Amino acid sequence: MADWVREVFSVQKPVIAMLHLSALPGDPGFDTRAGLTAVVDRAKEELDALQQGGVDGVMISNEFSLPYLxxxxxIxxxxxxxxxxxxxGDISIPYGVNVLWDGRASIDLAVATGAQYVREIFTGVYASDFGLWDTNIGEVARHRTRIGGAGVKLFFNIVPESATYLAQRDLASITRTTVFATLPDAICVSGLTAGAPTDLEALSVVKKSAGTVPVFVNTGVRAENVADQLALADGAIVGTYFKKDGVFENPAERERVAELMANARSAR
Structure with a gap:
């Protein structure tokens, strides 16, 4: 596994928690009456629950900006x-950002805020719930260099949620060429939607094909399966399970975080 993972997170097989921001200005679901104060207040409460629960890192995303662009x-x-x-002032662990689904904007935000990593769809062309979805990793990689973001680590999600790869290629081939031609810092493997289980067979195929590039399980990690997932993966990104009752729309709950993290520490 790449040395940068241990350098950033200070542990092997880190668990990165998603901090899902409420709908923002311009989003259909934005609460104009409560305003940004309510968004910040909820984010602070959830950040506290995640950090007190013992996660190794946090990824801040506009998860409730549905439907995504x-x-x-x-804005x-x-x-x-x-x-x-x-x-x-409240963040005490490594943090990253994710502006769904816009790789260039994610890198811009990382550079502006000092975030150490981003997660996005950087490669491929997809038929998705959001229409035809194209990418341009060559342009995005050069943009990262131009704006002083060469040190920002890029997590490539090669099994995107709510979308299908248009080229008829198997997952092993996609992984090998992604690693060779587009230089990811890490690869993420997902289920169909947020919270959906990641197929262990797919995770195994990607891990075997990725060489020395770290592979993270990106969805569906739970307290009862984190040991099995981390037996294959080099780390995990967790969002929905940390929510009250495991419901996507609910706020993060410290007890659920602590439960999963205890199992993760035992497994690594």
Whole structure:
């Protein structure tokens, strides 16, 4: 596994928690009456639950900006930068960002806020619930260098949620060429939607094909399966399970975080 994972997270097989921001200005679900104060207040409460529960890192995303755009409006990353600025004094673990589903905006936000990593769909062409979804990793990689973000680690999700790869290629081939031609820092393997189980067979195929590039399980990790997932993967990204009752829309709950993290520590 790449040395950078231990350097950033100070552990093997880290568990990164998702901090899902409520709907933001411009999103259909934004609560104009409660305003950004309510978004920040919830984010602070959830950050506290995640950190007190013992996660190794946090990824801040606009998860409730449904329906997603593949090229976001400027207001989204600008608002996220403001929110993260208000959270920085409380963040005590490595943090990353994810502007769904916009790799360039994610890198911009990381550079602006000092985030150490981003997760996005950086490669491939897909038929998705959001329409035809195209990417341009060559342009995005050069943009990262131009704006001083060469040190920002890129997590490539090669099994995107709510989408199907248009080329008829098997997962092993996609993984090998992604590693060779596009230089990911890590690869993420997902289920169909947030919280959906990641297929262990798919995870195994990606791990065997990725060489020295770290592979993270990206969805569906639970207290009862984290040991099995980490037996294959080099780390995990967890969102839905940490929520009250395991419900996507609910806030994170410290007790659920602590339960999963105890099992993760025993497994690694």
């Amino acid at each position: 593949t090229k976001t409006e400027p 989204t990353a600008i608002t996220m930068a403001r929110i993260i600025g208000q959270l920085l």
